[in-house]
Amino acid sequence: MSRKVSDSTVRRLSHYLRILEKLERQAVATLSSEELARSADTTAAQVRKDLSLFGSFGKRGLGYPVTDLKRHLRAILGLGKPWRVALVGAGRIGSALFEYGDFRRRGFNIVAVLDNDRAKVGDAWGGIPVRHISELADVVRSEGVEILILTVPSEAAQEVADVAVAAGVRGILNFAPVQLRLPEGVSIQDVNMVMELEALSFELSRDDDGLTDVAAS
Amino acid sequence: MSRKVSDSTVRRLSHYLRILEKLERQAVATLSSEELARSADTTAAQVRKDLSLFGSFGKRGLGYPVTDLKRHLRAILGLGKPWRVALVGAGRIGSALFEYGDFRRRGFNIVAVLDNDRAKVGDAWGGIPVRHISELADVVRSEGVEILILTVPSEAAQEVADVAVAAGVRGILNFAPVQLRLPEGVSIQDVNMVMELEALSFELSRDDDGLTDVAAS
DNA sequence: AGGTGTGAACACTTTCACAGCA
DNA sequence: TGCTGTGAAAGTGTTCACACCT
Numbered sequence: 001m002s003r004k005v006s007d008s009t010v011r012r013l014s015h016y017l018r019i020l021e022k023l024e025r026q027a028v029a030t031l032s033s034e035e036l037a038r039s040a041d042t043t044a045a046q047v048r049k050d051l052s053l054f055g056s057f058g059k060r061g062l063g064y065p066v067t068d069l070k071r072h073l074r075a076i077l078g079l080g081k082p083w084r085v086a087l088v089g090a091g092r093i094g095s096a097l098f099e100y101g102d103f104r105r106r107g108f109n110i111v112a113v114l115d116n117d118r119a120k121v122g123d124a125w126g127g128i129p130v131r132h133i134s135e136l137a138d139v140v141r142s143e144g145v146e147i148l149i150l151t152v153p154s155e156a157a158q159e160v161a162d163v164a165v166a167a168g169v170r171g172i173l174n175f176a177p178v179q180l181r182l183p184e185g186v187s188i189q190d191v192n193m194v195m196e197l198e199a200l201s202f203e204l205s206r207d208d209d210g211l212t213d214v215a216a217s
Numbered sequence: 218m219s220r221k222v223s224d225s226t227v228r229r230l231s232h233y234l235r236i237l238e239k240l241e242r243q244a245v246a247t248l249s250s251e252e253l254a255r256s257a258d259t260t261a262a263q264v265r266k267d268l269s270l271f272g273s274f275g276k277r278g279l280g281y282p283v284t285d286l287k288r289h290l291r292a293i294l295g296l297g298k299p300w301r302v303a304l305v306g307a308g309r310i311g312s313a314l315f316e317y318g319d320f321r322r323r324g325f326n327i328v329a330v331l332d333n334d335r336a337k338v339g340d341a342w343g344g345i346p347v348r349h350i351s352e353l354a355d356v357v358r359s360e361g362v363e364i365l366i367l368t369v370p371s372e373a374a375q376e377v378a379d380v381a382v383a384a385g386v387r388g389i390l391n392f393a394p395v396q397l398r399l400p401e402g403v404s405i406q407d408v409n410m411v412m413e414l415e416a417l418s419f420e421l422s423r424d425d426d427g428l429t430d431v432a433a434s
Numbered sequence: 435a436g437g438t439g440t441g442a443a444c445a446c447t448t449t450c451a452c453a454g455c456a
Numbered sequence: 457t458g459c460t461g462t463g464a465a466a467g468t469g470t471t472c473a474c475a476c477c478t
Contacts (some may be wrong), residue, residue, distance in 0.1 A: 004446090005419075005423075006446075006447070007416070008279070008420050008446090008447080008448095010415075011412055012414065013415075013419075014411070014415040014416065015396075015412070017415075018394060021262055024420045025250075026245055029421045032458090032459065032460090033459075033460075034459085035349060038228070039396070040396065040423060041396050042448095043448080043449070044459090044460095045449055045450070045451095046448065046449080047449095048449075048460065048461060048462085049447090049449090049458090049461085049462085051460095051461090052460085052461055052462070056460080056461070057389070057460095058459075058460050058461080059455090059456065059459085060454075060455045060456050060458075060460045060461080061455075061456045061457070061459050061460075061462085062456070062458080062459070062460085063458090063459065064460090065256025077415050077418055077419050077422070078418040078419050078421060078422025078423070079415065079418055080369050083414075083421075087271070092312065092313040092316050093317070093466075095309065095313070096246060096309040096310045096312070096313040097410070099309050100309070100310070102394070102411050102412070103410075103411065103414065106413075106414070106415070108414050108418075109445075113468055114464045120311075132416040141262065146421065147417060147421075149419075162250045170421055170424070171417040171418075171420065172417075173410070173413055173414060173419050175416060177260050177319070179232075179256070179257065183426060185420060187417050187420040187424075189406065189413040189414075189417050190417055192392070193320075193408060193415060194231070194318070194319050194320065194323050195228055195232070195316070195362070196390055196406040196408060197230040197300075197320065197325050197343050197406075198227075198230075198234075198294050198323070199224070199227050199228065199231065199296040199325070199392060200295045200302060200364060200388040200390060200404050200406050201296055201325075201364075201388075202222075202227050202230075202293070202298075203297050203388065204295060204363065204364075204387055204388050204404060206222075206295075207402060207404075210386070218450070221468095223468075223469065223471095225469075226469090236468090248435075248439060249436090249438090250438075251437080259462065259470095260470080260471070261437090261438095262470075262471055262473095263469095263471080264438090264472075265438065265439065265440085266440085267436090268436085268438095268439090268467090269439055269440070273438080273439070274438095275438050275439080276438075276477085276478070277435075277436080277437055277476070277477040277478055278435075278437050278438075278476070278477070279436080279437080279438085280436090280438085281438090293454065308446085327457070335438045384469045409436045435478105436477105436478090437465095437476105437478095438475105438476085438477080438478100439474105439475090439476085439477100440474095440475090440476105441466100441472105441473100441474100441475105442472085442473090442474105443470105443471085443472070443473095444469105444470080444471070444472085445467100445468100445469085445471085446465070446466105446467105446468080446469075446470090447467080447468070447469090448465105448466080448467070448468090448474105448476075449464105449465080449466070449467085450463105450464085450466085451462100451463095451464090451465095452462095452463095452464105453460105453461095453462090453463100454459105454460090454461085454462105455458105455459095455460080455461100456458090456459090456460095456470100
């Protein structure tokens with residue numbers, strides 16, 4: 001009974017969750033799809049459709065109970081239990097991500113850090129020793145790593161991913177600008193900031209051209 | 218001729234460009250939509266559709282000339298001239314991005330760095346002095362900044378964006394997990410790594426159960 | 435033959451509009 | 457009455473299939 005849930009729906013659910021957590025801190029008890037839509041920059045119908053894929057969480061005439069809906073969203077997104085994450089690549093981006101408290105706060109615990117550079121091995125990052133990349137398979141198994149954050153150079157990314165997947169990793173957050181090839185059942189999310197900047201560049205260049213009909217509104 | 222181009226098309230164009238640059242370095246002269254599709258993990262028809270939105274760059278029976286197509290893609294994406302970028306938020310992520318050479322290599326030049334913390338002001342980052350955030354409007358104007366990379370705390374993001382936009386910035390790469398509200402004509406790209414991890418979490422949980430367990434408690 | 439460019443078919447996503455329940 | 461949940465309609469994006477060019 002695997003329903004098809006679109007990527008954009010998942011991203012919106014994550015967005016809704018962030019909004020609900022804020023509202024809960026403000027002791028808001030209930031909100032309508034209309035209000036949630038306004039905060040999430042979408043439409044009320046979209047909010048209702050998204051949520052209705054997973055159940056009926058609202059009360060007609062009233063709206064959605066904040067705390068309850070938050071709990072449901074966490075369950076839907078698989079955030080019921082913390083995830084065990086390994087960070088591979090202890091360079092600048094890796095270190096910035098490691099320090100980024102929101103991961104831990106959201107239940108993504110970095111339980112291991114690995115790098116290629118023997119000069120870094122043995123350093124302790126917030127109590128976690130940096131280990132050599134050659135230990136990757138062992139670490140994945142002994143620490144029960146489920147998700148990998150990959151911040152190694154492009155040339156190394158595929159090989160590291162292969163080893164990790166063979167050892168049991170099932171999800172990868174990939175910062176290397178390469179298209180990783182992985183077996184069925186392994187999920188990948190790519191983060192590519194150059195691509196984002198190029199998307200901006202495209203839009204800005206488009207607007208320039210003066211081709212925009214500034215007619216009515 | 219004001220065509221509508223979908224977001225996914227733009228992302229693919231950026232991907233194609235990366236592949237073409239690599240092929241050019243390997244002195245490949247020509248490639249078919251089929252080959253490009255294989256590298257970019259899409260379909261040949263998709264490649265041809267994407268490219269045909271902007272012109273006829275291929276030769277029937279032959280394929281696309283690599284160097285030529287690369288040049289066209291750069292023009293389409295607005296990469297013909299370098300962009301002037303300011304980095305606001307000289308924290309860990311900001312510093313990692315600053316060091317990230319691919320931006321410069323791709324024509325995104327960071328010409329100014331600003332931060333809130335007076336202790337950092339005056340430091341020089343690769344020859345660029347860190348300036349206080351209060352100078353933002355001045356810096357945008359004097360340096361002709363077109364794009365902002367925003368790595369400030371969520372609470373500050375909207376205010377910083379407002380000031381920058383008022384001073385002339387037209388595109389923002391936003392790392393703060395908030396929904397920025399900006400006037401028409403300003404482009405935004407959000408980068409939200411927690412959202413990416415939550416998308417992974419969703420997929421991994423889905424695969425596990427295969428069933429929909431509406432948490433009762 | 436070989437491979438592009440593209441209308442038409444198809445698939446997926448969003449919006450509309452309203453029945454139904456608190 | 458107010459707002460959800462949801463089929464049906466509209467809108468977008470992707471794939472197919474083939475005419476056409478080299």
